[in-house]
Structures are given as structure tokens and as C-alpha cells.
Amino acid sequence: MQPYAIAPSILAADFARLGEEVSRVLEAGADIIHLDVMDNHYVPNLTIGPMVCTALRRFGISAPLDVHLMVTPVERLIDDFLAAGANYISFHPDACVHLDRCLQQIKEGGAKAGLVFNPASSLDALDYVLDKVDLILLMSVNPGFGGQRFIPSALDKLRQARRLIDESGLPIRLQIDGGVKQDNIRQIARAGADTFVAGTAIFGQKDYRAAIDGLRRELEARD
Ligand SMILES: O=C(CO)[C@@H](O)[C@H](O)COP(=O)(O)O
Numbered sequence: 471m472q473p474y475a476i477a478p479s480i481l482a483a484d485f486a487r488l489g490e491e492v493s494r495v496l497e498a499g500a501d502i503i504h505l506d507v508m509d510n511h512y513v514p515n516l517t518i519g520p521m522v523c524t525a526l527r528r529f530g531i532s533a534p535l536d537v538h539l540m541v542t543p544v545e546r547l548i549d550d551f552l553a554a555g556a557n558y559i560s561f562h563p564d565a566c567v568h569l570d571r572c573l574q575q576i577k578e579g580g581a582k583a584g585l586v587f588n589p590a591s592s593l594d595a596l597d598y599v600l601d602k603v604d605l606i607l608l609m610s611v612n613p614g615f616g617g618q619r620f621i622p623s624a625l626d627k628l629r630q631a632r633r634l635i636d637e638s639g640l641p642i643r644l645q646i647d648g649g650v651k652q653d654n655i656r657q658i659a660r661a662g663a664d665t666f667v668a669g670t671a672i673f674g675q676k677d678y679r680a681a682i683d684g685l686r687r688e689l690e691a692r693d
């Protein structure tokens with residue numbers, strides 16, 4: 471993966487044409503595809519399951535699929551998403567009883583494992599498992615819906631997570647999710663993020679290439 475990765479969230483895509491939408495956004499320069507899995511239990515919304523991941527693979531999508539689980543419990547779905555071809559599987563520590571076991575389950579299944587932190591959650595859950603994590607995902611909105619406004623306190627938490635990662639020397643990606651736009655991505659990158667989920671900022675635009683180029687231009691102008 472390149473130093474900065476753009477991960478369009480399909481939550482804002484046209485679900486009636488999902489395969490084409492994902493192809494188009496990849497042709498427009500997306501690095502990975504972010505899939506928001508919601509169960510109407512952990513979050514008050516209901517979206518997609520592993521069948522959609524399988525369908526995208528059958529459609530010919532070979533790009534990395536980044537699955538963001540907003541479900542509880544997570545255990546069974548991990549196996550289903552591994553079988554469906556997910557490359558990254560991230561879950562919320564508070565949605566899972568045996569955190570260490572879930573991380574192992576993902577890694578033994580051949581995918582990269584991520585932990586997700588809600589806007590009001592501390593990073594304490596990383597204390598004993600940092601070496602088992604490939605990705606830290608910080609939510610900059612409350613999970614459940616696309617199109618919300620970026621919560622500014624996520625910037626401090628990004629700086630804190632960036633310090634943790636740098637001090638550990640581990641190759642952990644730092645992903646930000648929620649309300650990422652052209653007018654704030656530069657500030658978010660400065661705070662330490664390297665992977666940027668964007669739903670409405672990309673799929674909400676007519677020209678996906680212009681949207682992704684616009685985000686990248688801001689990243690290049692970061693310093
Ligand atoms: O996980 C979530 C929401 O729970 C996100 O992935 C959103 O889908 C991002 O959408 P935008 O805020 O970029 O529109």
C-alpha cells in the first residue's frame with residue numbers, strides 16, 4: 471500500500487449498481503474499498519453481509535477489501551468474511567468479549583486485523599495487543615451512518631495513536647473514518663492518519679476521479 475491510501479466507503483455508493491460503482495472508483499484511483507457492515511444492534515442501521523463481499527469478488531474486483539464490522543458478536547462473522555475474500559477485518563473492542571482471540575482468528579485466517587475506536591472510547595484496549603494489530607481505525611463520527619460531520623476531538627486521538635505506533639516501531643496503519651472531506655483531510659493527515667475512508671466525499675460527487683484527485687492534492691500539500 472502507498473504511504474497514503476484512499477478508501478472509498480461503499481455506504482454512499484448506488485447499491486443497485488454496486489459492482490460498477492466499485493470498478494469506477496478503483497479506475498478513478500482508489501486504493502482499497504471500505505465495506506461498512508452494520509447489524510441494527512451494535513449500531514442503529516442495517517447494511518450488508520459477507521455475500522456482498524463474495525459478489526464483488528465474483529464480479530472481478532481484486533482490490534483489497536477493508537471490512538469494518540459494526541456488529542456484535544463479531545466471532546462468527548469473522549470466519550464468514552474471511553471466506554468471502556476480505557483482506558482487512560476491523561471490529562470494535564466493545565463489541566467483542568475475547569479481543570485477543572478475535573484478532574488471532576482474523577490473522578490465522580490470512581487477513582489483516584484492525585481495532586476500531588468510537589469518538590468517546592479511549593485507546594486502552596490496545597494495551598496488551600498492539601503487536602497483534604495491523605490497523606487502528608479511529609472513528610471521527612459516531613458509527614452507523616455516512617454523511618455526518620467530522621468530530622474535531624478525533625485529531626487529538628490521531629496524534630495519540632500516531633505516537634503509540636511510532637514508539638512501537640510496528641508497521642500499523644492508522645485509518646480515519648467519518649466526515650473526511652477535501653477541506654479537512656490535510657489537517658487529518660498532519661495529525662497522523664495514513665488511510666482515509668471517504669464515503670460521501672467521493673460517491674456523493676459526479677466525477678470520482680476529480681474527487682479522489684482533490685483529496686490527494688490536499689495530501690500532497692500537507693506540509
Ligand atoms: O463507518 C462509517 C459510519 O459508521 C463510515 O465508513 C461512513 O460510511 C463514512 O461515510 P462519510 O462520513 O465519509 O460519508
Ligand SMILES: [Fe+2]
Nearest residue numbers: 506538647667
Ligand atoms: Fe466505516
